[in-house]
Amino acid sequence: xxxxxxxxxxxxxxxxxxxxxxxxxxxxxxxxxxxxxxxxxxxxxxxxxxxxxxxxxxxxxxxxxxxxxxxxxxxxxxxxxxxxxxxxxxxxxxxxxxxxxxxxxxxxxxxxxxxxxxxxxxxxxxxxxxxxxxxxxxxxxxxxxxxxxxxxxxxxxxxxxxxxxxxxxxxxxxxxxxxxxxxxxxxxxxxxxxxxxxxxxxxxxxxxxxxxxxxxxxxxxxxxxxxxxxxxxxxxxxxxxxxxxxxxxxxxxxxxxxxxxxxxxxxxxxxxxxxxxxxxxxxxxxxxxxxxxxxxxxxxxxxxxxxxxxxxxxxxxxxxxxxxxxxxxxxxxxxxxxxxxxxxxxxxxxxxxxxxxxxxxxxxxxxxxxxx
Amino acid sequence: xxxxxxxxxxxxxxxxxxxxxxxxxxxxxxxxxxxxxxxxxxxxxxxxxxxxxxxxxxxxxxxxxxxxxxxxxxxxxxxxxxxxxxxxxxxxxxxxxxxxxxxxxxxxxxxxxxxxxxxxxxxxxxxxxxxxxxxxxxxxxxxxxxxxxxxxxxxxxxxxxxxxxxxxxxxxxxxxxxxxxxxxxxxxxxxxxxxxxxxxxxxxxxxxxxxxxxxxxxxxxxxxxxxxxxxxxxxxxxxxxxxxxxxxxxxxxxxxxxxxxxxxxxxxxxxxxxxxxxxxxxxxxxxxxxxxxxxxxxxxxxxxxxxxxxxxxxxxxxxxxxxxxxxxxxxxxxxxxxxxxxxxxxxxxxxxxxxxxxxxxxxxxxxxxxxx
Numbered sequence: 001x002x003x004x005x006x007x008x009x010x011x012x013x014x015x016x017x018x019x020x021x022x023x024x025x026x027x028x029x030x031x032x033x034x035x036x037x038x039x040x041x042x043x044x045x046x047x048x049x050x051x052x053x054x055x056x057x058x059x060x061x062x063x064x065x066x067x068x069x070x071x072x073x074x075x076x077x078x079x080x081x082x083x084x085x086x087x088x089x090x091x092x093x094x095x096x097x098x099x100x101x102x103x104x105x106x107x108x109x110x111x112x113x114x115x116x117x118x119x120x121x122x123x124x125x126x127x128x129x130x131x132x133x134x135x136x137x138x139x140x141x142x143x144x145x146x147x148x149x150x151x152x153x154x155x156x157x158x159x160x161x162x163x164x165x166x167x168x169x170x171x172x173x174x175x176x177x178x179x180x181x182x183x184x185x186x187x188x189x190x191x192x193x194x195x196x197x198x199x200x201x202x203x204x205x206x207x208x209x210x211x212x213x214x215x216x217x218x219x220x221x222x223x224x225x226x227x228x229x230x231x232x233x234x235x236x237x238x239x240x241x242x243x244x245x246x247x248x249x250x251x252x253x254x255x256x257x258x259x260x261x262x263x264x265x266x267x268x269x270x271x272x273x274x275x276x277x278x279x280x281x282x283x284x285x286x287x288x289x290x291x292x293x294x295x296x297x298x299x300x301x302x303x304x305x306x307x308x309x310x311x312x313x314x315x316x317x318x319x320x321x322x323x324x325x326x327x328x329x330x331x332x333x334x335x336x337x338x339x340x341x342x343x344x345x346x347x348x349x350x351x352x353x354x355x356x357x358x359x360x361x362x363x364x365x366x367x368x369x370x371x372x
Numbered sequence: 373x374x375x376x377x378x379x380x381x382x383x384x385x386x387x388x389x390x391x392x393x394x395x396x397x398x399x400x401x402x403x404x405x406x407x408x409x410x411x412x413x414x415x416x417x418x419x420x421x422x423x424x425x426x427x428x429x430x431x432x433x434x435x436x437x438x439x440x441x442x443x444x445x446x447x448x449x450x451x452x453x454x455x456x457x458x459x460x461x462x463x464x465x466x467x468x469x470x471x472x473x474x475x476x477x478x479x480x481x482x483x484x485x486x487x488x489x490x491x492x493x494x495x496x497x498x499x500x501x502x503x504x505x506x507x508x509x510x511x512x513x514x515x516x517x518x519x520x521x522x523x524x525x526x527x528x529x530x531x532x533x534x535x536x537x538x539x540x541x542x543x544x545x546x547x548x549x550x551x552x553x554x555x556x557x558x559x560x561x562x563x564x565x566x567x568x569x570x571x572x573x574x575x576x577x578x579x580x581x582x583x584x585x586x587x588x589x590x591x592x593x594x595x596x597x598x599x600x601x602x603x604x605x606x607x608x609x610x611x612x613x614x615x616x617x618x619x620x621x622x623x624x625x626x627x628x629x630x631x632x633x634x635x636x637x638x639x640x641x642x643x644x645x646x647x648x649x650x651x652x653x654x655x656x657x658x659x660x661x662x663x664x665x666x667x668x669x670x671x672x673x674x675x676x677x678x679x680x681x682x683x684x685x686x687x688x689x690x691x692x693x694x695x696x697x698x699x700x701x702x703x704x705x706x707x708x709x710x711x712x713x714x715x716x717x718x719x720x721x722x723x724x725x726x727x728x729x730x731x732x733x734x735x736x737x738x739x740x741x742x743x744x
Contacts, residue, residue, distance in 0.1 A: 077647055077675065084644050099676070107644055111676035272456050272479055275449055303449065304471070304483035 001037050001069030002093040005062050010090065011082050013044050013055045016233055019206045021075050022048035032072035032114050035092075037065065045122070046075065051203045052122050053210070056232040069094055072114035081109050124227060124234050127220040131165065131191065135230060136213035141172050141183045142204055144335040144362055149201035150176035160198035162244040165191055165221075173247050174201070179328045180247055180365040181335065195221055198244045203237040210235060251365055252351065255344040257320050260313040260357070261294065263341045267333045269308040273298040274326035276306050284369055285329070288321040289314060298326070322348045323371045332364035373409050373441030374465040377434050382462065383454050385416050385427045388605055391578045393447050394420035404444035404486050407464075409437060417494070418447065423575045424494050425582070428604040441466055444486035453481050496599060496606050499592040503537065503563065507602060508585035513544050513555045514576055516707040516734055521573035522548035532570035534616040537563050537593075545619050546573070551700045552619055552737040553707065567593050570616045575609040582607060623725065623737055624718060629692055631715040632685040632729070633666065638713065639705045641680045645670040646698035648678055656741055657701070660693040661686060670698070694720045695743045704736035 017033060025031060025048050034045040041058040059065065071094050082090065087104040095101050095110070102109045142161075150158035155177075164171040170185045207228060211217060220227040228235040270285060273296045277283045288295045294312045299305040322345065332354055333341070344353040354364040389405060397403060397420050406417040413430040431437065443466050454462065459476040467473050467482070474481045514533075522530035527549070536543040542557045579600060583589060592599040600607040642657060645668045649655040660667045666684045671677040694717065704726055705713070716725040726736040 074675070080647050081644075084640070084647065086640060086644075106681040107641075107679070109648075109676060109678045112674065268456070268458060269479075272453075272458075275452050275456065276481075302484065303446070304481060306481045307479070309478040 001035065001071055002066040002091075003037055003042070003062055004064040004066075004089055004091050005042070005057070007082060007085055007088050007090050009057060009061050011079065013042075013057055013232075014079050014082065016055050016210050017044045017046040017053045018075050018079060019209060020046040020048055020051045020053040022050075029072060029114055029118050029120070031075055032119070033075050033078065034070065034072050034116060034119050036070045036116075037068045039068070045119075047120065047122055049120065050200065050238050051206065052124065052234075052236045053206075054124060054234045054236075058232070063089060066093075070116040071098075071100060072116050072119055073100055073111065074113070077111070081111075122236075124236050125220065125222060125225070126218075126227060126229070127222065129191070130218040130220045130229070131170070131187065133170070133185070133187065133217055133219065135211050135215050135217050137185055138217050139208055139211050139213050141170075141185055142208045144183045145172045145174045145181040146201060146204055146208070147331050147335075148174040148176060148179050148181040152176070157198055157240050157242050157244055159201050160240040160244075161201055161204050162198045162247075163195070163226075165193075165195040167191070173244070175245075175247060175250075175365075178325070178367050179332065180250060180363075181332070182247070182251070182363045182365075184361050196244065197221060197226060198240040198242075199226055199237055200240060207235055207237070250351065251353065251363060252344075252346060255346055255353070256316065257289070257318055257345040258315040259289070259294065259343040259345070261310065261341055261343060263333065263336055263339060265310045266294075266341065266343075267330065269294075269296045269310050270326050270329050270333070272296075272308050273306050274330070276300045276303050277326060283326040284323050284371060285326040286321065286323045286371070289319045320345055320348060322352065323369045324352060324366050325369065328366050332366060335362065335364060373407065373443055374438040374463075375409055375414070375434055376436040376438075376461055376463050377414070377429070379454060379457055379460050379462050381429060381433050383451065385414075385429055385604075386451050386454065388582050389416045389418040389425045389427050390447050390451060391581060392418040392420055392423045392425040394422075401444060401486055401490050401492070403447055404491070405447050405450065406442065406444050406488060406491050408442045408488075409440045411440070417491075419492065419494055421492065422572065422610045423578065424496065424606075424608045425578075426496060426606045426608075430604070435461060438465075442488040443470075443472060444488050444491055445472055445483065446485070449483070453483075494608075496608050497592065497594060497597070498590075498599060498601070499594065501563075502590040502592045502601070503542070503559065505542070505557070505559065505589055505591065507583050507587050507589050509557055510589055511580055511583050511585050513542075513557055514580045516555045517544045517546045517553040518573060518576055518580070519703050519707075520546040520548060520551050520553040524548070529570055529612050529614050529616055531573050532612040532616075533573055533576050534570045534619075535567070535598075537565075537567040539563070545616070547617075547619060547622075547737075550697070550739050551704065552622060552735075553704070554619070554623070554735045554737075556733050568616065569593060569598060570612040570614075571598055571609055572612060579607055579609070622723065623735060624716075624723060627716040627718055627725070628688065629661070629690055629717040630687040631661070631666065631717070633682065633713055633715060635705065635708055635711060635713045637682045638666075638715075639702065641666075641668045641682050642698050642701050642705070644668075644680050645678050646702065648672045648675050649698060655698040656695050656743065657698040658693065658695045658743070661691045663691075692717055692720060694724065695741045696724060696738050697741065700738050704738060707734065707736060 036043040045054045091103050093101045098113050100111050100113050162173045168187045168190045173182045218229040273285045277298050285298045294310050296308045342355050352366045408415040417426045463475050465473045470485050472483050472485050534545045540559045540562045545554045590601040645657045649670050657670045666682050668680045724738045
């Protein structure tokens, strides 16, 4: 393998694929990035066996190809090496079979490499009928739901994002059993086959970083894996085994109390009340309606107390006092991007629902905390 | 105590004094900030007994004073509380003796406080004949030397910055015994008394963050403490006990090899060579002259090697090969701010000296590392 390439073109490709490499990985070959230079161009592949990312630089973006070939380069230093190279054009050449020389006029690195024969054979499969979706819509969906996945391995399925497709609807649900986020997207056409898969949350986080919001994404779904394809990048994740719990019936259909609040005022008020509860696990904050006032408060015996008030509109004379985790509330509030917000309530032990006034596509649910 | 004050004026003052509070402190009262409101204005004081910072907000910068008084407010939440207050004007009022109420129209915090009777009595002393120096010059001196203090408590004096004053010269020296930084400043006038004190490095770091570079600083030096005064802030540090080692004779006066290098090229080259040595303690990099070439290299048996070359000028035909810590070299190089740099050498076991071409006031010394 011997070629010359523009530093920034190679860097962009490397930065994308290296996201598949897990810092916890203990299999030496999976710390490497596979460089494959063939008739069509340069393919880079990285994988932690659970997640594989492959990117492609076509021949027309490579300055000069002198010899094709395949080698595995350790990922740990390669990005910094390329980034710090003093010239825009970089030469890369395999020497002695298992060494690579990366050089410009006055700088050269000789790095020990691994044999591509030892690299696992990974099949990146595409289906005949992929779902096509705009990158920005997919990224927004991820941002609005991913934070609510469970961090606890005791219920593995809840660490993933549940993705359903039926007719022309795509629905993403995440829950850690104390809160739930649900986003629905209308697709351009009907899909015959119903789909219900759960994707590991950590992989979805990496996907979000790679996706370009200006381009469409192809989604190829199989029974045990999912593949996202955009531009010259392919991203393949395994799926979590098992049936994701049915969450539809957790969200009430009717509400006794409907509060209309200014989103920024409400967020700032929760943020102030949360200050004194930082050190505790639960971060409990209490809110209480009094006509058109919403009082938000918290209390810590050692530090003191805080009382805050914002102005709201309410559909009923009925009053309510309810407590919840300020962290969960703020996480959920951050997913909305409008001036006003609906807070939907029944009583102090039934779920708090947040949604936009105009748009039903995003629902955030937070379970209240009973304080006695 | 009861007053109304502009949020940003109070914040600025708080952010400065809170730097004196040590996260390691275990004396409860020293986690507090002393608020003292008297005829002249509001004094804020914080201390970890080793370092005391006091700042002053004069009456004309306080919107309204209703009642004078003194109280100790826990430092942990106060800055976030003030910062998150929803209005520019904040009311602060002592209630029930040991509680403080911080409020605006719709938000209020009630915080438990500590009794000012329990706060240590700290004397902030000023001398009759302070040294006066420009803030920017003092900050530059700190930045050019502070990084070389020792991090090891085994030789406590080396964890400090040694400050000498003789005639119209101020000299700062730091060393961890592997490297040394020395900066001299010419003062506006002669000072009769010779001064030689050592200030704890961690306090100097905090001083740097507080100093305003547009204003002059007064320096008041006593046998066991040093006080810096600028604008409405007083910063008092203890001194380290003992006699700082005489370092003058460590810096050679004559050099066999004088190299003239472009600072940025040299730094970038060391930076590239250092990449492969990151994981090791010593970060050993080797440089070797060959006429007008300076070859910089490093080697790691697991990873590979790097070879880099820059163009230099040299005063002699004599060649040299010398090894050193890339980290120490890069730390030292960062203190220079010019295009060209002199690298002064004798042999592979005598100190490497860095200095500017125009200016003798800054000297950086790095001991070489013997490699066999």
